[in-house]
Amino acid sequence: MTEKILPEKNLVVRHSKLELVEHWAIALSGLALLLTGIFELPVAKRYYIINIPGLGWSADFITSLYLHYAAALVFTAAALFHVAYHGLRGETGMLPQKGDFAASVTVIKSLFGFGEEPPMHKYLPEQRLAYAGMALTILMLMVSGLVKTYKNLYAPDMSHTVLLWATWIHNIGFILFFLAFLAHMAAIALKPNWPMVRGIFTGKVRLDYARHRHGLWLAEIESKEKTTDAESGPTPPEQPTGAEGDQVPTEQPAPRGGEGEETPPEP
Amino acid sequence: MKTKEKFEIGRRSFLKISAGAALISGVGLPKKVHAAKEGQLATLIDLSLCDGCPDRKVPACVAACKEINRDKIPPVADPIPEPWPRKTIEDWSKKREVFNRLTPYNFIYVHKAEVNIAGQKKTVFVPRRCMHCDNPACATICPFSANHKNKNGAVVIDQDLCFGGAKCRDVCPWQIPQRQSGVGIYLKVLPGLMGNGVMYKCDLCNERLKQNRLPACVEACPREAMLIGPRKAVEQAAEARARRMNGYLYGKTQNGGTSTIYVSPVPFEAINKAIGPKPGQPHMKVNVKRRMADTDPLAKTVLAAPVLGLAAAGVAGFLNRRNNRKSDSGKEE
Numbered sequence: 001m002t003e004k005i006l007p008e009k010n011l012v013v014r015h016s017k018l019e020l021v022e023h024w025a026i027a028l029s030g031l032a033l034l035l036t037g038i039f040e041l042p043v044a045k046r047y048y049i050i051n052i053p054g055l056g057w058s059a060d061f062i063t064s065l066y067l068h069y070a071a072a073l074v075f076t077a078a079a080l081f082h083v084a085y086h087g088l089r090g091e092t093g094m095l096p097q098k099g100d101f102a103a104s105v106t107v108i109k110s111l112f113g114f115g116e117e118p119p120m121h122k123y124l125p126e127q128r129l130a131y132a133g134m135a136l137t138i139l140m141l142m143v144s145g146l147v148k149t150y151k152n153l154y155a156p157d158m159s160h161t162v163l164l165w166a167t168w169i170h171n172i173g174f175i176l177f178f179l180a181f182l183a184h185m186a187a188i189a190l191k192p193n194w195p196m197v198r199g200i201f202t203g204k205v206r207l208d209y210a211r212h213r214h215g216l217w218l219a220e221i222e223s224k225e226k227t228t229d230a231e232s233g234p235t236p237p238e239q240p241t242g243a244e245g246d247q248v249p250t251e252q253p254a255p256r257g258g259e260g261e262e263t264p265p266e267p
Numbered sequence: 268m269k270t271k272e273k274f275e276i277g278r279r280s281f282l283k284i285s286a287g288a289a290l291i292s293g294v295g296l297p298k299k300v301h302a303a304k305e306g307q308l309a310t311l312i313d314l315s316l317c318d319g320c321p322d323r324k325v326p327a328c329v330a331a332c333k334e335i336n337r338d339k340i341p342p343v344a345d346p347i348p349e350p351w352p353r354k355t356i357e358d359w360s361k362k363r364e365v366f367n368r369l370t371p372y373n374f375i376y377v378h379k380a381e382v383n384i385a386g387q388k389k390t391v392f393v394p395r396r397c398m399h400c401d402n403p404a405c406a407t408i409c410p411f412s413a414n415h416k417n418k419n420g421a422v423v424i425d426q427d428l429c430f431g432g433a434k435c436r437d438v439c440p441w442q443i444p445q446r447q448s449g450v451g452i453y454l455k456v457l458p459g460l461m462g463n464g465v466m467y468k469c470d471l472c473n474e475r476l477k478q479n480r481l482p483a484c485v486e487a488c489p490r491e492a493m494l495i496g497p498r499k500a501v502e503q504a505a506e507a508r509a510r511r512m513n514g515y516l517y518g519k520t521q522n523g524g525t526s527t528i529y530v531s532p533v534p535f536e537a538i539n540k541a542i543g544p545k546p547g548q549p550h551m552k553v554n555v556k557r558r559m560a561d562t563d564p565l566a567k568t569v570l571a572a573p574v575l576g577l578a579a580a581g582v583a584g585f586l587n588r589r590n591n592r593k594s595d596s597g598k599e600e
Contacts, residue, residue, distance in 0.1 A: 018583065041410050042432030046353045046463075061408055061438055062558045069565040073572050080576025081583070088584045146573075149566050152407045152559065156416045167412040 003122070003221050011204040012218070014122070014196075018085075020203055025078040026138075032071035033141075034181065037174055039064035069149070076142050083135075093122050096132050100125040111190055122217040130187075134180050140173035307420045307526065308476070309501035310485065312394055314531040315512055316492035319377050319392035326377040328394055329366050331487030332469070333373060339426070340371060340447055340467065347449035348458035357446040357464065368547030369395065371447035371467040375484055378548060380541035382533050391533055393542070394484070394493065395549060396469040397422060397443045398518055398525035404559050405435035405444060414444075414466070420498065420526035421471035427452060431464030438558070440522050441549035444468040471526075498526065505530050523557035 002016040015023070044050050044058035057063045086092075103118060103125035110117040123131070147166035151158050187193055195209040210218050320326040325333070343360040350356070359365070363372040375396040382389045403422045406414040413428035414435050424435070424444065430453045436444045444466040453462025472482035480486075485493045494501065502519065505528040509516050517529040531538065535551050544550035 040408065042434045042437070046350065046355075048352065059437075061434060062404075062562065065408065065559070066562050066565060069562055069569050072569045073565070073575075076569065076572035077576035077579065080573045081580045084577050084580035085583055088580065089587075142573075146570060149569050153563060153566050153570070156402050156407050157418050157420075160412070160415045160417075163412045163415065167410075171410070 003217075003224075005207060005218070005221055005225065006204070007207060009204075010207045012207050012210045012221070013203055014199040014205050014210075015203040017203065020200070022078055022082050022085075023200060025074055026082070029071040029074035029078065030177065030181070033068060033075055034174070034178060036064045036068040036071060040068065072145055072149070075138075076146070079138055079142060094128055094131045096128045097125070100128050104129055111192055117213065119215040120213060120217070121220070122214055126187075130180070130183065133176075137173055137176040137180055140169050141177060144170035144173060306418055307498040308471075308495055309420065309498040309526045309528060310399075310471075310482070311494045311496075311501050311505050311508075312527065312529045313492045313494075313508060314391050314393060314529060314533075315508075315514070316490045317377070317392045317394060317488075318490060319379055320489070325366050326392075326394070327487040327489055328484035328493065329373070329375055329377060331483040332375045332396075333366065335472070335475075335483045336372075336374060340465075341450050343447065344449040344454055348454070350448075350463050351459045355463065356448045358448055359445070360447065360449070368545070369443060369445050369468070369549070370547060371445045371465075374467065374469040376548075378542055380538050382537045382541045384533055384537055389533060391531065391538060391541075393529070393538060393551070396484075396527075397471075398441065398522070398527040399469075399471055400522050400557075401524040401526070402557065402559070403522075404438040404557070407559070408438060409435060417473060419471075419473070419476060421473040421476065422468075423470040423473050424466055424468060426450075426465045426467070429465045430456075430462035431466055432462060433466060435466055440555045440558075442546075443549060445547065501528060517551060517553070521553070521555040523560060 002013060002019070004013040005011075006013065039049075039058045040061060044055070049055050050059045052058075106115060107117055107120070107124055107126055109115050144166040147162070148170060151163060151166075188197055192213070195206055195213075199205040323330070340360070343358065347356050347358060357371075359370045359372055362370065366373055366376055368376055375394055378393040378395055380391050380393055382391055399416075399420050399422050401420075403414075403416055406416045406422050409415075409429075410432070411428050411430060413426075413430070414422065414424045416422045429451055431446050431448065431451055433444070433446050436442050436446070445468065446464050446466055448464035451462065451465035453464065456462065472480070472484075475482060482495060485495050494504070496504075505516055505519070508514070508530045512530070512532045514530055514532045515534050517531065517535045518525045518527045529535075535553050539551040539553070542548060542551055
């Protein structure tokens, strides 16, 4: 199990290394696709982008296409990997649930000081909705992009109707993806979400933050850990033993204090 | 004998094949997905026959093209919106009569080239227009798919969809398409910030082809220096003529192959030298590489990317299950 409470470090493992690789592969290739996609429009000369040091190549459409393909390779493979891998494992925590829309409104209002946040799972309701929106946008971009790639290679004379559909789905997908990227950055900019940023770099978030904001998730992990411990032996959870028999420090008292206060890492 | 060959390729064969081409290019429904190549046409331009129409002010092919496309470009906005921040405006609306170069109002011109062959001067007349490439970058990477290659080989810009960004001209090895600012759909969107008119070029008279009619330039040529017909037949005829005159071909391999094949009694290196390219008067370099070919291997990998992703997920899932089983059996022990 990836998710794990590390009370001695005041941390919870939120993402596995593989999930981090997936996220960053999609994020970085997606950014490269946005940039090189913009350079596939005749904007670099007109807007003097070619004069920016290091972007002299931006008006060369063939170079941009080459980079666009390279990024599309990573993006498409990573997106398909993500869906297939987590689908096979039955990990559906990011899929929207009933009532997510109403819950999202409550959460967003609370971010601006109106009302209280409801107890939440690993992912916030608006994160699940955003995920579905992003997945649909990525699907649009991928399918239409593959049609366009096929056309570039094998069928420059393909049906103009099909091609126009693919082109406009790709162009609209590009706008939606750009807006989704901006929304993603805006969500990160909101202070209550800051502790989650650490999670997408290190895989771990602060335990006190998780307990405060993702109570349902922690309860789920704790319940799973209890079940696992009960199955694997009599060792009490208060004195965990490492898998290889290494001594693990006993649990320290849960830290107290406001957000931002963090237990220093173990030496 | 020569006349007979021209007649067969130029007129009768064209009409026979063009019915099929018209069917494939949209008048009728295609029967098979891969039947396209069968209907592909090509034109042959024989420089040993073209004399530039010395008895006319404007060569017949140019005049015919101008005539049928006279009203193609709608009235130009006055004033033409100034693009921002680079303020390039290309306006040919007051120079419509220009016929010695490519312009938005002139899709074909005849270049008089004074060629120097081993110290001997020779004049050749070279009709120039879009080559209608086999895999035209101008069409395949048009961001709005306004430029499209038809099954019959004609590469056609839809002036109702084109924003006039001139990307097609940038990627065309011969910089054929020409821009007219102040017309087109961009005027209705954000004329100051995106788009700058419409790109124009020869469309091989695609509408006439659909009606089983010859392109205007082919029909008008008094010396039958231009022919159109099935791609293979035209290639064979071009090769036969080149052999007979101990001449040279152009367009068969350039930019990965085109639907326009020139036959010339003088080498194209010499013609290119004589042309000395200028805006609207494209070069005739012999070595014209299809630049997009460099991206083809990567594009093929992109098409395989979904399979790669799924295969990787399968492998990762398998390894994951195996590790879980190992750790479970470890616990049991």
